[in-house]
Amino acid sequence: MxxxxxxxxxxxxxxxxxxxxxxxxxxxxxxxxxxxxxxxxxxxxxxxxxxxxxxxxxxxxxxxxxxxxxxxxxxxxxxxxxxxxxxxxxxxxxxxxxxxxxxxxxxxxxxxxxxxxxxxxxxxxxxxxxxxxxxxxxxxxxxxxxxxxxxxxxxxxxxxxxxxxxxxxxxxxxxxxxxxxxxxxxxxxxxxxxxxxxxxxxxxxxxxxxxxxxxxxxxxxxxxxxxxxxxxxxxxxxxxxxxxxxxxxxxxxxxxxxxxxxxxxxxxxxxxxxxxxxxxxxxxxxxxxSKVARNLIQTMFLGMNEANKGASRPKDIPKTDVKKLGILGAGMMGAGIAYVAAQAGIEVILKDVSVEAAEKGKDYSRSLLKKGVERGKIDPLKVDGILNLIQPSANVQDLQGCDLIIEAVFENRDLKAQVTKEAEPMLVATNNPAGGVFGSNTSTLPISGLAQASANPANFIGIHFFSPVDKMMLVEIIMTKQTSDYALAVAIDFTRKIRKTPIVVNDSRGFYTSRCFGTYSSEGMELLKDGVNPILIENGGKDAGMPVGPLAVTDEVSLDLVYKIAGQGIKDGFLSEDDTSYQIAKQFVNLGRSGKKAKAGFYDYPEGEPKQIWSGLTDLFPLADQQPSLDEVKTRLLYRQVIEAVRCFEENVVRTKLDADLGSILAWGFPAYTGGALSFVDFVGIDTFIKTCDRLAEQYGERFRPTAKLRERAEQQELV
Ligand code: NAD
The missing domain is CATH 3.90.226.10 (2-enoyl-CoA Hydratase; Chain A, domain 1)
Structure with missing residues (x-):
């Protein structure tokens, strides 16, 4: 009025x-x-x-x-x-x-x-x-x-x-x-x-x-x-x-x-x-x-608001409120989580193997707050109050009374099991009648496996942050078959309290975001194997709207991690030995070119200069006589991610279309103008999408083949 x-x-x-x-x-x-x-x-x-x-x-x-x-x-x-x-x-x-x-x-x-x-x-x-x-x-x-x-x-x-x-x-x-x-x-x-x-x-x-x-x-x-x-x-x-x-x-x-x-x-x-x-x-x-405005309004504005209001939150659980958070591991991720939680007024016990290591984790907050004050983004009067909320510790007893504990120790199953057993008894239901919740920030280990170490698997959940935690807006919450709605509500309420956007996915290999994101990197390597000029590959990614080219991003993730994850996939029977990513990653690890951290990967990283494509790359992958068009490279890179997102949705790995779209944009930088990895199908039109997928499958391999469900939807002209 x-x-x-x-x-x-x-x-x-x-x-x-x-x-x-x-x-x-x-x-x-x-x-x-x-x-x-x-x-x-x-x-x-x-x-x-x-x-x-x-x-x-x-x-x-x-x-x-x-x-x-x-x-x-x-x-x-x-x-x-x-x-x-x-x-x-x-x-x-x-x-x-x-x-x-x-x-x-x-x-x-x-x-x-x-x-x-x-x-x-x-x-x-x-x-x-x-x-x-x-x-x-x-x-x-x-x-x-x-x-x-x-x-x-x-x-x-x-x-x-x-x-x-x-x-x-x-x-x-x-x-x-x-x-x-x-x-x-x-x-x-x-x-x-x-x-x-x-x-x-x-x-x-x-x-x-x-x-x-x-x-x-x-x-x-x-x-x-x-x-x-x-x-x-x-x-x-x-x-x-x-x-x-x-x-x-x-x-x-x-x-x-x-x-x-x-x-x-x-x-x-x-x-x-x-x-x-x-x-x-x-x-x-x-x-x-324009379609682009519609996509941006729908996903990035209205959709994001919906997710932030807790669209995926179980409705019948009363509001929960994490007041004391325990973090195990004060490394890169633990330190980042401590910072965002303290910013939101949550008391944090930051535990590592020694007080010195935990203090080092707290230093990260000190330096971020200092920068924030210098840039006029943080009120200097609030700095001490925020820092006082973070208590570094090496003593598990200090976790007594936490209503949520998140582990962010090394990516090792046995270690994670050990810290779960040690810390879980400290969880008490200070303000939650159903007890405290234990979350894992693992990026690759299935949550159901980690939950086996828990005395209370109903309250065990994946709370997957992205690096750097203070900048990345998304949290991927992972449910096992045993995880309760209550634990989900706690995880979502906590995510909202620290002003991040939650998406909810079901436990599976690579969860949702890593599984789809992996296909971008993997298609980059397929293009390389096909003799496509590496510069064309990288430009194709960026031109399609991805923040970084697929080869550069693989260098950032590191080829030894790709090798390790693909190796595990082969062991578990998900992947065949001749998988291109596995073969190339193995080759590069053997060459000592494991990526950015080794200062050598698909790129060279000369000191004080911009990175350059490694000159030896075309010796390993000779250029094909006929190079594809830029559009063809873009299509391969985008469609490969989208078809994987479609599979995740159909397999119920990602639970809603909105979560699939938001997750793709916020986690791995899928271009927002498309509306997100699932909305992409509607953006180009489902008939065009299927026809293009079929063509790509004939030309480059079955990985592009559209699913049967997608064909059914097309027949009924149903939106994805
Ligand atoms: P990191 O190596 O920086 O830190 C791990 C910390 O755990 C170290 O400080 C170590 O001292 C500590 N630690 C080891 N044993 C411990 C114990 N028993 N009790 C307490 N602390 C112990 O690792 P990170 O990059 O922060 O990754 C941590 C976890 O987060 C891993 O599971 C990783 O897969 C996951 N993750 C990482 C990223 C990323 O980009 N780095 C993103 C998402 C998730």
């Missing part, structure tokens, strides 16, 4: 929506907002307008469900959404009444575009407040004037990176950049400043507007000078030519929105604001009706 009141001849329009958790621009709020503005415009006693909110945030942006509803409709429908908003916002600018945005909290996307349309912006000083045009992160562009007003206000060079990266900035930075005009220390001061500005500026005019002599109306100036230089200035030309090349390099053309933003700013800034807004609306429609 949008409330209207008048105070000292100034209309106060306050956003306080009750139908949605946050204030958003949607079919309900836009007409209400317009009606409130209309009331202010037409009441002669009203001398100015203040737009604010009674909720913690100002306005969080456009309702993405509304965008999604119109995504596959006629472009005209989407154009209507954008044009309506532009018309309303433009009226704020040209009504002749001074309008101030009193930004009481976070203003993102369309929310900040309201502020941009106002004549003045006062923001309440609050460390939680974030301001920015974030649309690009979900495949969109600011479609309510953002691409036109921000560069006109702060200059092209300052505005473009903010819009292209979808950057959210805090209050102080927003003021420094000129995104807001003033900061207030209290809500009362914010309103007082807004009133004072209105009183001092009875007839405000935006610098890009002028008064038409004939009609006396406010209209857009044709020759407006953009601060810092117009599009055709030297700075402007440099910004656009270098910027476009950089964008192409970064997005490989997979994400249309950044390039559309560039075009929008370039074209729009050469004409008056009214024509510019029409140009922006056209570009907006193009991206907002």
């Amino acid at each position: 949008i409330k209207y009141s008048v105070d000292q001849n100034v209309a106060i329009i306050s956003w306080e929506m009750t139908s949605t958790p946050m204030n958003v621009l949607n079919d309900e709020s836009i007409p209400q907002f317009e009606a409130a503005l209309q009331q202010a415009f037409t009441d002669d006693s009203v001398k100015g307008i203040i737009i604010t909110s009674a909720k913690p945030e100002f306005v969080a942006g456009a309702d993405l469900k509304m965008i999604l509803r119109n995504n596959d409709k006629e472009p005209a429908q989407m154009l209507k959404v954008s044009s309506e908003l532009n018309r309303v916002f433009r009226r704020i600018e040209t009504s002749g009444k001074p309008t101030v945005a009193a930004i009481n909290g976070t203003a993102l996307g369309g929310g900040y575009e309201i502020c941009l349309a106002c004549h003045y912006r006062v923001v309440l000083n609050n460390p939680k407040t974030l301001i920015g045009l974030v649309e690009v992160t979900i495949g969109l562009l600011p479609g309510a004037g953002g691409t036109q007003r921000l560069p006109r206000m702060i200059g092209i060079q300052a505005a473009l990176p903010l819009i292209l990266e979808g950057k959210k900035v805090g209050v102080q930075e927003a003021k420094k950049l000129g995104m807001v005009d003033d900061i207030a220390d209290s809500p009362a001061e914010m309103l007082a400043k807004a009133h004072a500005w209105i009183a001092a500026n009875p007839n405000p005019l935006k610098p890009w507007d002028e008064i038409d002599r004939k009609t006396g109306k406010i209209v857009g100036k044709d020759n407006f000078k953009v601060p810092g230089g117009n599009v055709q200035s030297i700075v402007g030309v440099q910004t656009f030519s270098a910027g476009t090349a950089m964008l192409m390099d970064k997005t490989k053309g997979n994400y249309p929105a950044p390039l559309e933003i560039m075009a929008c700013v370039y074209e729009g800034l050469q004409v008056n604001i009214d024509r510019a807004l029409a140009i922006e609306a056209r570009h907006f429609v193009k991206v907002a009706t």
